Amino acid sequence: MPDDRAAQIAPIPVRPGEGRLANAPANHPPLAKARIGILLANLGTPDHYDYWSMRRYLNEFLSDRRVIDYPAWKWQPLLQLIILTKRPFTSGANYKLIWNEEKDESPLMTITKDQTAKIAQAAAERFGSDVMVDFCMRYGNPSTQSRVRAMVAAGCEKILFLPLYPQYAGATSATANDEFFRALTKEKRQPAVRTVAEYFDHPLYIDALAQSVERAYAALDSRPDVLVASYHGMPKRYLMEGDPYHCQCAKTTRLLRERLGWAKDDIDMSFQSVFGREEWLRPYTVEHVAELARQGKTNIAVIAPAFSADCIETLEEINGEIRHAFEEAGGKQFTYIPCLNDEDAHIAALMAVIEANLAGWIG
CATH class of the missing domain: 3.40.50.1400 (Rossmann fold)
Known part of the structure; x- marks a missing residue:
């Protein structure tokens, strides 16, 4: 299944001659207009509730040293030989109970897409077309690396990274940031970046x-x-x-x-x-x-x-x-x-957090 199957906001196409190098020769690689990216991050979701989809997802999640910090020599045999033999069946059965069958995705995916769409609309109204909004998952798809790559390709020279966790924890906010920074190591032209801190007391x-x-x-x-x-x-x-x-x-x-x-x-x-x-x-x-x-x-x-x-x-x-x-x-x-999901008051709160963290980057 493609890594970016769940991407909500398609990368803005690069238009030849649009970039900032007005005096560049005709054969210079095309450049996208400079933009600011807002990348939302959530925990993640399996692609489906079948055994192998669940096993891939649980393996990635439970192999994260921020989540389970036992020594690999002790934890990995237990994980690979016992836990990942049985748990995909029980976890898959639980996901099946709540699965969005119409869209063939988990509720977390559906809601995160809706949140992203509303924030994208609010950002466009407030900041204009030079801001790009997308989302990624720490585990599963769309991967953090794929979304960072898409933003850089679309001309985002600055990226604001927002883990959707109101309270900070090493196993949530920190591991999301870790994966974001790992994604940046793959970019030849790294954007300037900011990570958003916890916002539980906003x-x-x-x-x-x-x-x-x-x-x-x-x-x-x-x-x-x-x-x-x-x-x-x-x-x-x-x-x-x-x-x-x-x-x-x-x-x-x-x-x-x-x-x-x-x-x-x-x-x-x-x-x-x-x-x-x-x-x-x-x-x-x-x-x-x-x-x-x-x-x-x-x-x-x-x-x-x-x-x-x-x-x-x-x-x-x-x-x-x-x-x-x-x-x-x-x-x-x-x-x-229910959680706040894509309620208007929640979107307004997230937009206030985003706007505060864009200070100095955008007027």
């Missing part, structure tokens, strides 16, 4: 989260006993080694609560997607929601503020495994509040 992002909660609560017959802010987990060891993710998740939860004007007991924080035997950040969402039900809090809502788009971890894990654990423990009403 007022417009917090406001967009709050609006999504307010809309969801307004549609319910009864107010939930508690809102659980469920974040993707990580080994506790990473926190001890200096990763700021846990602290930024806690601050996100606090800022959301303050924006909503709620009491402390109205919202709490937990972590999902635990993998392996090592202790991860606690409490674990799947255990936490069951405990809430046993405590008599049988009406809860769950939101996932670390995800910019709904994906397997939200649509299948939260709405499947986590919901089931809550109901098995006696829970009655479980409400999942």
Whole structure:
């Protein structure tokens, strides 16, 4: 399957004689007009939910030393001989449950395309035609390298790289940046680049989260006993080694609560997607929601503020495994509040972040 099958914004064609070298000889290679690129980056998605597509995707993901930092001699035999023999079947079955069959792609791909299209439109209205917007995935397609290559070929002499992770983590933001920098090593004429830092405390992002909660609560017959802010987990060891993710998740939860004007007991924080035997950040969402039900809090809502788009971890894990654990423990009403996806308030927040990071590059 072509690497750039999911590209939303086609590279702007190079037109001979368009470049800045007005006095260049006639046989000089054609140049594109100088542009600025805005490259969005998300985690990634398999091309399909069949065994081999899943195996390729999981191999790339689980071989990333930012994700699993065990020594290769210890981890790779386990990964290649055991995990990648079995897990593609179970993961593929989970993806099949949520797959966008009409477009033959995962929901993450569909949503990321929609986000990119809206940001491209907003950027064109605000900055004009000299700004190009595209997206890439850290794992799977379209690859970071293919999109960097397309932007450079289209004349982007400056690229703003935006990992779509509100909170920073080594296993998300840092590995996306790593792959971006690796892609730059392939370019003879490297563009000037900037990477966008975490934006979890941006007022417009917090406001967009709050609006999504307010809309969801307004549609319910009864107010939930508690809102659980469920974040993707990580080994506790990473926190001890200096990763700021846990602290930024806690601050996100606090800022959301303050924006909503709620009491402390109205919202709490937990972590999902635990993998392996090592202790991860606690409490674990799947255990936490069951405990809430046993405590008599049988009406809860769950939101996932670390995800910019709904994906397997939200649509299948939260709405499947986590919901089931809550109901098995006696829970009655479980409400999942979708990610911000391509909501207008989310796009406005991302555009504010983009505009701030373009300062000095564009008027």
